[in-house]
Amino acid sequence: MAFISSGYNPDKPMEDRITDIGNRYYGDFLPPVIKNNFGKWQWHEILEPGVLMHKAESGDEVYTVRVGGVRLMSVEHVRELCEIADTHCDGYVRFTTRNNIEFMVDSKDKVEPLKQDLSSRKHNEGSFKFPIGGTGAGVTNIIHTQGWIHCHTPATDASGTVKVVLDDLFDEFQKMRLPAQLRISMACCLNMCGAVHCSDIAILGYHRKPPMIDDEFLDNLCEIPLAIAACPTAAIRPKKKEITSEKDGSKKEVKSVEIKNERCMFCGNCYTMCPSLPLADAEGDGIVLMAGGKVSNRISAPKFSKVVVAFIPNETPRWPTLAKDVRKIVEAYSKDARKYERLGDWAERIGWEKFFEKCDLEFTHHLIDDFRDPAYYTWRQNTNFKFTDPYEYSAIKAE
Amino acid sequence: MAKFETPLLDQLETGPWPSFVSDLKRQAEHRAANQDKIEYQIPVDCVEDILGVVELSFKDKEVHWKHGGIVGVFGYGGGVIGRYCDQPEMFPGVAHFHTMRVNQPNGKYYTSDYLRQLCDLWDFRGSGVMNMHGSTGDIIFIGTRTEQLEEIFYEMTHKYDQDLGGSGSNLRTPSCCLGESRCEWSCYNTQEICYQLTHEYQDELHRPAFPYKFKFKFDGCPNGCVAAIARADMSFVGTWRDDIRIDQEAVQAYIGGEFPPNAGAHSGRDWGPFDIHKEVIDLCPTQCMWMDGKQLKIDDKECTRCMHCINVMPRALRPGKDTGCSILVGAKAPILDGAQMSSMLVPFIKAEEPYDDIKEVIENIWDWWMEEGKNRERLGELIKRQGFQRLLHMTGLKAIAQHVQEPRHNPYIFWYEDEVPGGFDRDVTEFRKHHKR
Numbered sequence: 137m138a139f140i141s142s143g144y145n146p147d148k149p150m151e152d153r154i155t156d157i158g159n160r161y162y163g164d165f166l167p168p169v170i171k172n173n174f175g176k177w178q179w180h181e182i183l184e185p186g187v188l189m190h191k192a193e194s195g196d197e198v199y200t201v202r203v204g205g206v207r208l209m210s211v212e213h214v215r216e217l218c219e220i221a222d223t224h225c226d227g228y229v230r231f232t233t234r235n236n237i238e239f240m241v242d243s244k245d246k247v248e249p250l251k252q253d254l255s256s257r258k259h260n261e262g263s264f265k266f267p268i269g270g271t272g273a274g275v276t277n278i279i280h281t282q283g284w285i286h287c288h289t290p291a292t293d294a295s296g297t298v299k300v301v302l303d304d305l306f307d308e309f310q311k312m313r314l315p316a317q318l319r320i321s322m323a324c325c326l327n328m329c330g331a332v333h334c335s336d337i338a339i340l341g342y343h344r345k346p347p348m349i350d351d352e353f354l355d356n357l358c359e360i361p362l363a364i365a366a367c368p369t370a371a372i373r374p375k376k377k378e379i380t381s382e383k384d385g386s387k388k389e390v391k392s393v394e395i396k397n398e399r400c401m402f403c404g405n406c407y408t409m410c411p412s413l414p415l416a417d418a419e420g421d422g423i424v425l426m427a428g429g430k431v432s433n434r435i436s437a438p439k440f441s442k443v444v445v446a447f448i449p450n451e452t453p454r455w456p457t458l459a460k461d462v463r464k465i466v467e468a469y470s471k472d473a474r475k476y477e478r479l480g481d482w483a484e485r486i487g488w489e490k491f492f493e494k495c496d497l498e499f500t501h502h503l504i505d506d507f508r509d510p511a512y513y514t515w516r517q518n519t520n521f522k523f524t525d526p527y528e529y530s531a532i533k534a535e
Numbered sequence: 536m537a538k539f540e541t542p543l544l545d546q547l548e549t550g551p552w553p554s555f556v557s558d559l560k561r562q563a564e565h566r567a568a569n570q571d572k573i574e575y576q577i578p579v580d581c582v583e584d585i586l587g588v589v590e591l592s593f594k595d596k597e598v599h600w601k602h603g604g605i606v607g608v609f610g611y612g613g614g615v616i617g618r619y620c621d622q623p624e625m626f627p628g629v630a631h632f633h634t635m636r637v638n639q640p641n642g643k644y645y646t647s648d649y650l651r652q653l654c655d656l657w658d659f660r661g662s663g664v665m666n667m668h669g670s671t672g673d674i675i676f677i678g679t680r681t682e683q684l685e686e687i688f689y690e691m692t693h694k695y696d697q698d699l700g701g702s703g704s705n706l707r708t709p710s711c712c713l714g715e716s717r718c719e720w721s722c723y724n725t726q727e728i729c730y731q732l733t734h735e736y737q738d739e740l741h742r743p744a745f746p747y748k749f750k751f752k753f754d755g756c757p758n759g760c761v762a763a764i765a766r767a768d769m770s771f772v773g774t775w776r777d778d779i780r781i782d783q784e785a786v787q788a789y790i791g792g793e794f795p796p797n798a799g800a801h802s803g804r805d806w807g808p809f810d811i812h813k814e815v816i817d818l819c820p821t822q823c824m825w826m827d828g829k830q831l832k833i834d835d836k837e838c839t840r841c842m843h844c845i846n847v848m849p850r851a852l853r854p855g856k857d858t859g860c861s862i863l864v865g866a867k868a869p870i871l872d873g874a875q876m877s878s879m880l881v882p883f884i885k886a887e888e889p890y891d892d893i894k895e896v897i898e899n900i901w902d903w904w905m906e907e908g909k910n911r912e913r914l915g916e917l918i919k920r921q922g923f924q925r926l927l928h929m930t931g932l933k934a935i936a937q938h939v940q941e942p943r944h945n946p947y948i949f950w951y952e953d954e955v956p957g958g959f960d961r962d963v964t965e966f967r968k969h970h971k972r
């Protein structure tokens with residue numbers, strides 16, 4: 137492995153340096169049919185799951201075949217999709233916001249061969265490389281974050297949880313038989329570098345134990361004031377501590393911090409600022425399931441997802457409880473909601489108490505908001521509830 | 536022969552959804568075989584080590600990556616995220632394994648030639664593992680060593696005319712829906728404005744000078760395909776202010792069952808024959824539609840442009856022609872103080888080149904936030920802390936009823952002194968002349 141220079145000279149970093157050039161111009165990457173009809177599209181139709189046709193004012197048509205992409209992909213995989221783009225699409229391809237891949241052709245007769253090619257490609261152990269679907273009133277690709285493959289704060293894996301949920305819901309990805317589109321999103325910690333807080337269903341990694349404190353090393357590795365300031369609940373305070381050194385067994389006094397466990401909401405902010413405050417824990421970490429959010433303004437306003445399952449353990453490698461709970465929600469929604477009704481609108485129409493009953497999910501105290509002011513607005517201030525068990529005094533009275 | 540046994544990950548190779556494990560194994564084999572005789576610049580077996588370290592996480596149920604540390608390219612404060620493995624002896628190939636963010640083309644169209652160039656570069660100087668795309672929108676290169684960062688940057692800028700994206704407390708890589716390129720509903724050219732602002736604000740994107748991250752996202756219409764309203768500090772959402780365009784013949788074709796409702800999105804289930812009253816008119820949130828004989832009527836003054844009727848009958852209804860966008864501000868994920876959606880700031884603004892009005896709004900907001908924002912305080916949190924009125928003041932905007940869902944619930948109004956005749960300074964002695972102690 138010999139080092140090969142790109143031409144960059146480390147002694148003169150400014151020599152020939154090119155900076156601040158930004159991204160490439162999108163106009164250079166548009167297929168001709170797209171370029172010719174830019175801003176002149178008239179209507180579209182989903183011809184079958186995964187296949188769209190857009191009609192332009194000029195009469196031109198573009199046929200799009202959408203396939204599920206995995207966000208994490210190798211260059212070999214990308215090269216393979218380039219080969220498909222070359223064979224069928226004059227060398228053009230596009231990705232969607234939800235990590236799907238779209239292959240576009242300019243006439244209908246090119247659709248079938250493209251579909252055949254895409255569906256025939258499988259990985260060694262049999263999974264599809266390019267499953268067609270993800271359109272209309274169904275489940276589309278789950279957007280997600282890095283997880284155990286690359287980040288430092290995840291409370292669960294991203295690619296793994298997404299794989300098992302989409303394996304389980306694969307039919308819904310390929311069929312358009314739900315009342316409306318169902319957007320599932322996944323973020324592996326509360327940071328939500330992929331925002332999931334407005335999704336029909338959100339899978340969220342969550343820690344449940346306060347950080348450990350690596351006293352001996354903390355002051356060397358961290359700016360203590362920054363760690364303290366990072367905590368949204370002011371749970372961290374500076375503290376001088378008497379410790380026995382791990383390095384040489386000596387007793388010494390170190391500058392460190394203490395954490396008020398009862399104030400910690402396990403967000404990991406402090407760990408992001410200070411590596412001496414790790415949170416990861418096999419038993420503590422797992423998943424929070426949220427539901428009922430949306431971003432579209434259609435019919436009703438955008439809304440936040442609500443927590444519907446407080447904790448699901450990390451049952452690697454296939455997270456059976458997660459898959460089961462998601463399926464319960466999707467099935468109840470599919471059966472009960474009206475055409476065009478998003479999951480959150482359905483839950484609001486029937487009432488959340490009915491949502492828990494119909495989805496067969498247990499309501500626990502964790503699901504009542506107690507985080508600051510907005511909490512109050514989520515409690516019930518009316519008498520218009522529905523009767524779902526248990527509700528009577530004798531039945532809800534503590535033992 | 537695989538370097539590590541991966542019995543847990545192997546169980547993610549079955550099932551129909553594309554298996555990232557199968558893909559990683561294939562990449563590992565591709566590197567080991569090295570048919571193109573590439574002089575790999577980071578360990579050949581780094582992908583084996585990824586599989587190994589992820590398998591270990593599946594076993595331990597704990598992550599094995601550590602924090603960043605400061606790595607990057609000269610003169611930039613973002614675009615590279617440092618990453619180290621916490622078991623470097625076990626997995627030397629990924630001991631140093633930094634991420635690079637590469638600013639995607641807007642709308643995410645590519646030519647295969649260009650994608651291959653990126654692949655070749657990344658195979659040669661990195662792990663060959665990437666994200667298409669990361670959550671913010673960038674192409675993500677996962678895993679390379681520190682000494683390769685400048686080399687990659689040099690090749691990218693010199694050969695491929697391509698720059699890095701943002702990370703850290705700066706402008707994050709802006710992103711948009713595909714807009715007018717293929718969507719009949721787009722109310723402005725989302726790609727163009729995204730491209731132009733990305734280029735206008737390169738300094739803000741590469742050199743962290745903000746209190747925290749800042750995101751722009753551009754949705755072409757209120758359907759919100761890039762989730763601007765939920766994810767961006769400044770959310771641009773296309774809209775129109777004239778009338779929905781109606782093709783009455785096409786309306787009849789929907790009523791007659793010739794065209795599938797909602798562009799065929801519901802064809803997987805038998806929902807019965809299309810009923811324009813049940814499916815459109817009764818679901819209109821503002822109840823501003825009705826049938827007048829065979830004519831569909833819309834009272835456009837009452838319409839709030841929710842897109843429902845247009846989504847259901849795309850061949851009959853189209854957004855108006857006098858288009859622009861709304862600007863909403865302050866969205867963020869729950870960290871720190873709970874999730875926020877963007878709040879309406881400018882109900883309507885033309886989104887046309889050279890975008891001077893839009894830049895004015897942006898820069899007014901930045902001036903305020905950079906002056907007053909605390910370390911790691913998102914714009915939405917500053918607005919909450921100092922109040923929406925302060926935002927209006929700093930952007931030089933008049934309060935209008937569109938800014939609120941409803942007026943305030945309490946009368947605790949913080950009157951400004953200059954709003955109250957005579958001001959706040961009074962003479963208590965004078966007062967006592969008329970009011971005994």
Ligand code: SF4
Nearest residue numbers: 282287290324325329
């Ligand atoms: S959600 Fe959190 S753990 Fe996951 S990739 Fe983003 S910052 Fe890292």
Ligand code: SF4
Nearest residue numbers: 367400401403404406
């Ligand atoms: S995890 Fe969050 S709440 Fe807990 S101590 Fe750290 S910063 Fe504070």
Ligand code: SF4
Nearest residue numbers: 712718721755756760
């Ligand atoms: S946000 Fe609107 S304009 Fe943009 S792609 Fe989605 S539907 Fe089309």
Ligand code: SF4
Nearest residue numbers: 819838839841842844
């Ligand atoms: S866009 Fe929405 S509010 Fe306007 S007429 Fe159509 S359904 Fe009604």
